[in-house]
Amino acid sequence: AQTVTQSQPEMSVQEAETVTLSCTYDTSESDYYLFWYKQPPSRQMILVIRQEAYKQQNATENRFSVNFQKAAKSFSLKISDSQLGDAAMYFCAYRKGLSNSGYALNFGKGTSLLVTP
């Protein structure tokens, strides 16, 4: 079974600063996807960024980027120029397989991010 570990239950960052959220995972699969989802107080699950395991290049979406270390099974999220709206619970998730959409997401326990003015 695949497990996803987020070792930081809570993190805090000042507005405009940079913060990195950690995630490690355990798998014997060679093909898989990794995701970061954001859950604000509204409860909605919002996709922040995704990474295909077969791609060596780290994914980037505006102020969000990842550091994907496949050998180390590490997938951290960096948020640059933090904004008050970034405050939320962040979940790291793993999904095996290339094209079978029947595979579900395995989630970490989440990191609660607080952004201070």
Next chain:
Amino acid sequence: DTAVSQTPKYLVTQMGNDKSIKCEQNLGHDTMYWYKQDSKKFLKIMFSYNNKELIINETVPNRFSPKSPDKAHLNLHINSLELGDSAVYFCASSQVGGTEAFFGQGTRLTVV
């Protein structure tokens, strides 16, 4: 238009009752899911359907029964509700060959 919509958003009910949560997606996706988020915010898969066929059925009490009348709908029926069923239930969908799942807004179920 909401891509994945669940009804109701909030549900408060007494122990022993039977309740249903409905989910519809207008994305044309082939696969739909039910996830449960507990009081500690942990998200865990319950069921997955692909083209109306059950694909994943995790260790969930058989009081929970998913029903998929067509590939755009996946409803969750819960019999004999217990206090421990209180949680947020999320519906999601994804496409064959796609990657990420799209989530509904969640249903907060409170059993009293």
